[in-house]
Amino acid sequence: MSRNNLNIEDLFRTQMDSYKVDPSPGLWKKVQTQILWKQFLSFSLQTFNVYYLAAAVALAGIGGYLILSPPEDKIADQTFQSAQELTNDNTSASSIEKTGNESITGGKESTLGKNEVPEDQIRVNRESDAEDTEDGIIREEGTAGGESEEIGNQENESESKENNAKKSEIVVVKAGFSASHLEGCSPLAVNFENTSENAIKYAWIFSDGGSSAERDPSYVFDEPGMYPVLLKIKGSDGLEYSTQQTIQVFESPKALFEMDDVMDLSNNQPVYFYNYSRGAEYFKWDFGDNQQSILTEPIHYYDQPGSYNVKLKVWTANQCFDSLIIHNAFTGPESKISFPNAFTPNMSGPTGGYYEINDFNNTIFHPVISGELIEYQLKIFNRHGLQIFESNDISYGWDGYYQEKLAAQAVYIWKARGKFSNGKTFVKSGDITLIRQY
C-alpha cells in the first residue's frame, strides 16, 4: 500500500511541478491596472509622480467649487431645516402620548401644536394612573414631590394647561413591575413586566442568587420556596428607587411506580402496583382497560390478557401535578422488531432476497425480530416515492435490486407493519442507506 501512496504523490509532484496553463489574453492589463492603483494608493515621496499632482489639482478644484458656490445650497438647507422643525413638532407630540410625564419638556418646545399637547398629555396620565390603581400590584417609592405631582395632574386639569412650562421641570420617577405568576409549581418560569417610569437603569435581584439588568426579564425559579424579587431602578433624576414582590414556588411532585411483572394475565391474577411517587398527596390510576383507582397502591385484576398502558397522575395540595405512563405493560421482553440503517448488496447480481438468520454479510436488508410474527408487511420506496420492493414474508428481504438492476447508492425509505403472536402490533418506518461495494 505504501508503495502505491508514494507513487501517486511522486506522479503528481513530478508532473504538476512544471504544469503550465496560459492565462487569458487580457489578464496582464488587469494586473497592470491593479499595480498602478496600489502604487497610487500607497503614497510616498519616492514614488511621487504626475498622478498625485493630477489628483491634488482635482481635489483643489472640487474644494474651490464648493467654497465658491454656496448660495443655492444654503437655501436648500434652510427649507430642509424648517421641514425638520415641523417633523420635530410632530414627533414630540407623539412621544408625549407614549411616555407620559417626561415629554412635557418636548411640548414646551413645540410652537404649532402647543394648545393641543397638554390635553393629550393629561388624558394619557389619567389613563395610566387608573391602570395602576386597578392593578394594585405596583408600589411606589418615589419622592414625595413626585407623588404630589401625580395627584396634581389628576386634580388640576385646567391649571395644568397654564402651568405647563412650570410642571415640566419636575420628573416623576416610579419603580414598579408586574409578574406573570405570583405563585406556581417548580420549576416556575415568570415573565416580569416593568411598569417603572422614567428609569434609566434597572437591576433585578431574584434572591435565589439570580439577577438581571434587563428591562423585562424572564426568570425560572428551579427550587420551591418564597422568593422576594427586588427591582432597583435609577431614575432620570439621578436617584435610586426600589420595589419588591414575593414569588412563591411550590414543590412539584414526582410520579413513579412499578408493578408486578406478571407474564400471564389470563387467570384473573391480581396485579400489585407499587407507588414510589414523591411529594404527592392525591393519586389517580388509569389501568388502561377503562378502570380507574384513587388508592395510593392499588391491586388490579385484568379481564383479558394483552398489553395495557398504565398511567399514574399525582397532585400536591397546591395542585402541582406530575404523571407517568408505562406503555405496553405486561408484554415482557419478547416481540421486538428492529431494522438496520445500511446494507451492502451483492454486486454481482440479484440474490433473491431469502437470507440465513446467521448470515452477517449484510447483503440483504431485513429486520431482526424476537418473538413470533403472525402478520408482516415491508415496503421500500425510493426518494421519488416509487415503491421498489414489497414483502409479506419475514424470511424474504430486499437484495438491493430493482427490476433485475442494482439500485443506485442512495437512501431509501421503508415502512413496515405487522402483528406479533401475543397481540402486539407495530407500524414502523425509517430509512435505509444502500452502499455499493466497489
Place this chain on the structure above:
Amino acid sequence: MLDEKELIDGCCRNDRKAQKALYEQYASILLGVCIRYSGRRDEAEDILQDGLVKIYFNVKYFAGKGSFINWMKKIMVNTAITHYHRNLKHHYHQDIEDIRETEIEGTSLTTADFTKEELSNVIHQLPHGYRMVFNLYAVEGYKHKEIAIMLEIDVNTSKSQYSRAKGLIRKKLKTLKKIAEKADEQE
C-alpha cells in the same frame, strides 16, 4: 530576454518592462499552480492576479535564498489559501458518492501513463477541501501539521481528507483506462 537577476532588480525599481517580462516568463507556470487549487479557471486567474500583485510589491523582500520560481509559487499557494478561506461558504457541497472511501489494490503508476492535463483534470474533480489538502501535501510537500495550521483545520481532518482524496484520485485514474491496461499486464 532578461535573466532572473535583471528581472528581480527591474521589478524592485518598479520598472514596467521588467514587470511585463516577469509576467510573460512565469505567468503560465504560476497559473498552473493556481488552477490546481481552484475549481474554476476564472477563480484561478483571480488568484493569479492577486498573487502577481503581491509578488511585484514584495519582490524587494525576496532574499535570494532558494529559487525565485519556488518563492513565487509559494506566494501563489498562500494566495490560493486566502481565497479558499474567503470563498469557503460557496464550496460546502459534497456528494455522498464523492466522499466514499475507495481503495484499489495492486496497481502502480508511472508518469508515462498520464498527461499533465489529465492529472490536472483529476485534481479538478476533487471536492474543494480535498483538493486543498491533496495539493499541499502531495505536490507542495507540506506536512499535515503545517496544512492544519494553514487551512485552519484539525491535523486529523487533514490526514483523513488526504487519504480520501487519494482514494478518489485512484478511482478516477482507474477510470482513465490506462490503469486497467497496466493491471492486465501485471496479472
